[in-house]
Amino acid sequence: MSDMAADAFLRMKRVELLIAILDGFSDQFSCRPVLSQIYSSYGAYIAYQLNKTLNPKLRQIWKTRDWNRKVRVFAKFFESFKQGNLLFNDSKALSIGARVGQEVAALKWVRVSDSVGIDLVPHPPFVVKGDFHTQPFEKETFDFEFSNVFDHALYPWKFVGEIERTLRPVGFVFYSWRYRYGRINILRMICLA
Numbered sequence: 624m625s626d627m628a629a630d631a632f633l634r635m636k637r638v639e640l641l642i643a644i645l646d647g648f649s650d651q652f653s654c655r656p657v658l659s660q661i662y663s664s665y666g667a668y669i670a671y672q673l674n675k676t677l678n679p680k681l682r683q684i685w686k687t688r689d690w691n692r693k694v695r696v697f698a699k700f701f702e703s704f705k706q707g708n709l710l711f712n713d714s715k716a717l718s719i720g721a722r723v724g725q726e727v728a729a730l731k732w733v734r735v736s737d738s739v740g741i742d743l744v745p746h747p748p749f750v751v752k753g754d755f756h757t758q759p760f761e762k763e764t765f766d767f768e769f770s771n772v773f774d775h776a777l778y779p780w781k782f783v784g785e786i787e788r789t790l791r792p793v794g795f796v797f798y799s800w801r802y803r804y805g806r807i808n809i810l811r812m813i814c815l816a
């Protein structure tokens with residue numbers, strides 16, 4: 624976004640732009656819906672998430688066989704954001720629910736070098752430990768946040784609230800989640816004055 628456009632937005636109290644993105648990219652993701660799950664407690668929810676994320680065989684596959692394919696897919700996606708002037712080399716970017724960090728590697732691949740991921744399980748150097756309901760970052764830290772795990776939130780309002788807290792006054796967030804009949808992708812631009 625140009626400085627002039629950013630200034631114009633900042634003169635307003637709050638502007639939001641929502642764009643539903645319906646391209647063929649969504650079938651490249653493979654997240655399983657969990658909002659429909661009923662958890663007896665926060666602990667039960669965390670245990671459920673960790674069960675898959677810590678699976679040693681799967682982790683090995685994510686880090687080897689899956690790695691190049693997913694980095695390429697994510698890189699193509701982030702490159703399209705750069706071409707749309709939504710993401711820049713000097714953007715500070717966060718990937719939420721990044722697992723072993725393929726999204727972060729892809730961001731770095733497209734030269735958005737100040738990028739990091741969070742997940743319940745850390746995976747250095749790409750992913751730090753954190754629960755996306757209480758992100759471990761200061762307010763107004765990121766220009767861009769990517770999440771294809773909205774359907775994994777136990778408290779969706781906290782998930783969104785934390786993104787709003789940690790985004791800079793003019794920031795972009797990409798949400799994607801799977802529901803019963805497919806996947807919804809939303810690009811949201813938030814401008815807070």
Ligand SMILES: C[S@@+](CC[C@H](N)C(=O)[O-])C[C@H]1O[C@@H](n2cnc3c(N)ncnc32)[C@H](O)[C@@H]1O
Binds near residue numbers: 721
């Ligand atoms: C289906 S995977 C998606 C991984 C990655 N984004 C991808 O597309 O390859 C969901 C990830 O969200 C993480 N996750 C689930 N609940 C979380 C929470 N409360 N805070 C942070 N990460 C969470 C899981 O550990 C898991 O790595």
